[in-house]
Amino acid sequence: DTAVSQTPKYLVTQMGNDKSIKCEQNLGHDTMYWYKQDSKKFLKIMFSYNNKELIINETVPNRFSPKSPDKAHLNLHINSLELGDSAVYFCASSQESILAGEQFFGPGTRLTVL
Amino acid sequence: DQQVKQNSPSLSVQEGRISILNCDYTNSMFDYFLWYKKYPAEGPTFLISISSIKDKNEDGRFTVFLNKSAKHLSLHIVPSQPGDSAVYFCAARGSTLGRLYFGRGTQLTVWP
Numbered sequence: 001d002t003a004v005s006q007t008p009k010y011l012v013t014q015m016g017n018d019k020s021i022k023c024e025q026n027l028g029h030d031t032m033y034w035y036k037q038d039s040k041k042f043l044k045i046m047f048s049y050n051n052k053e054l055i056i057n058e059t060v061p062n063r064f065s066p067k068s069p070d071k072a073h074l075n076l077h078i079n080s081l082e083l084g085d086s087a088v089y090f091c092a093s094s095q096e097s098i099l100a101g102e103q104f105f106g107p108g109t110r111l112t113v114l
Numbered sequence: 115d116q117q118v119k120q121n122s123p124s125l126s127v128q129e130g131r132i133s134i135l136n137c138d139y140t141n142s143m144f145d146y147f148l149w150y151k152k153y154p155a156e157g158p159t160f161l162i163s164i165s166s167i168k169d170k171n172e173d174g175r176f177t178v179f180l181n182k183s184a185k186h187l188s189l190h191i192v193p194s195q196p197g198d199s200a201v202y203f204c205a206a207r208g209s210t211l212g213r214l215y216f217g218r219g220t221q222l223t224v225w226p
Contacts, residue, residue, distance in 0.1 A: 105157030
């Protein structure tokens with residue numbers, strides 16, 4: 001049973017298109033996140049939701065819009081894709097009542113914009 | 115604003131020896147520090163953490179040491195095994211709910 005799953009694993013698309021990445025966690029966690037790992041390998045947080053409420057919203061273009069229909073899902077929609085959006089996107093979840101609040105990551109979605 | 119730094123992009127160690135991975139941070143308000151391990155084409159997996167009020171935490175072959183005065187932590191793996199070959203990320207938890215700051219990662223290669 002996969003704890004944090006993402007679909008699709010690979011996404012190749014043209015500039016200007018709109019695409020979505022889906023994330024689901026079956027751990028019963030109350031917080032979910034989206035991270036971007038760029039070509040320099042930095043893992044940077046983009047958004048986090050706690051009980052469906054937006055908590056962290058980093059300086060990302062407003063072409064990126066997260067949507068949390070329920071606690072177990074956090075989807076990422078990207079409008080008007082640009083070449084610079086090419087990266088690996090990771091979804092993660094955590095339970096904030098756990099002391100260190102360690103986050104569990106999905107396998108990643110490699111987005112390539114042509 | 116790189117608040118967590120891993121200055122060694124790679125480390126190569128012989129099987130059975132000790133691997134020491136280092137991490138420096140700048141923000142004294144971080145309350146937890148975590149290490150993650152990542153294999154190619156997979157997401158990072160949690161390895162071990164340490165509270166800012168401790169100076170050592172041990173879990174099997176993995177030990178994390180924290181030196182708050184130097185704002186430095188290290189992960190020791192003893193003995194190193196070929197299966198430990200992966201990218202290791204250091205992370206620190208800030209005050210915002212769940213916010214983690216990651217280092218750039220160190221590629222560990224354990225050779226037989």
